[in-house]
Amino acid sequence: MNRRVLLTGTLILAGALWAATVAAAYRAIHRFETTPGEAAIARESWPAASQLARTPGTWSLVMLVHPHCSCSRASIHELAAIVEKAPRDLQTSVLVYRPHDAAAGWERTDVYASARRLRHTQVVIDEDGVEAAAFGGFTSGQTFLYDGDGRLRFAGGITSLRGHAGINRGRTDVLSIATRRSGNGTHPVFGCAISTPATGAKP
């Protein structure tokens, strides 16, 4: 009799744990995926402090990337879709964060390799996030679109959720503004923080 009670109790406990786990997992994943990273304090004009070359009269697209951020695989995927369809004269750059004291090859991840494979795109190592700070970005996947006069047209992310590739408003806005050469836009950005809290470079 006691064994039977113990058995039933164990199964009821496991059942409750099972239901609670499923509910908690859904909640945790939902919160994680839908919570955006810190939005940029984007410069309205092309930042003078940036060492990144800009050709006057040419539109420029800049993405900040943390090479170890798994969510940024989706951002690079979306950037590839934009680059494929955007006007050919769009100057696209990916700034890859790298701490100055990191081991050799620290930044050479699959995210970095994907960025290197993008067509018509230059990949620049951003030591200690100095360029990210110049542009006012904090989060991997943060994208800026500047027009030919160096005026900000778009600042935000180009994925719908954390780590989710697929058509979304950020991507369509960037593509639409860059193609029509008019309009402005913003969209939440999802990714890891570019700089280390307290000690990292911040604007």
Added chain:
Amino acid sequence: MSENHAAVPAINARAEELHREQTLARHKMLDRMFAALLVVQYLAGIVAAFVVSPYAWAGKERVLHLHVWVAVLAGAGITLLPVLLAWLRPGTVLTRQVIAASQMLSSALLIHLSGGRIETHFHVFGSLAFLAFYLDWRVIVTATVIVAADHFVRGLYWPESVYGIADPEWWRFLEHAGWVVFEDVFLVWSCIFGQRELRASALRQAEIEHLSEMEQLKSAALEMALSEIRTATA
């Protein structure tokens, strides 16, 4: 002829008994198989989390990614109950229903841990086919309801995670579930057909047992008659 006719209820009862025994043995074996599969999937989920997204980063600092915690804790929670049931209550309806639900929840977890890879969605269809081995169509229904509920809830509150777009039509979950139902039609049919086959096989076995029993009785009666003749002639 009349003897055979009189034996029909006994043969049918024996066939039913054989069918019950065989089905129970089959269910127990499958419960154990699924318990092992769920544990393997649990470990695979942890490996996938460590391979795909091991850490969340802030500059050069890193912490374990939420996916790793979800794989370890949620995976354990999903796996524990069906494994316990398979161990303590093998062969029961509750055990295989919980196994069906857990198997589909494992699919949802693996899909999430793989970063929503479309290829991982094949796990759903493979799992349904495995569940059909139970030859119990109610298990297929439970699994399908779990898939549809997962899509419906996520589609309602968090559509991008399942459809890739923020504003899908309200009926989009029906389209996804529809492909599952497409497979279900054949699986449910195979379950019903499989059960019929099992019953027919049990009936054949019961008939053979009955015939064998009759033969033994006849042999015994013949032996007795011969023995009596031998005694009389001696």
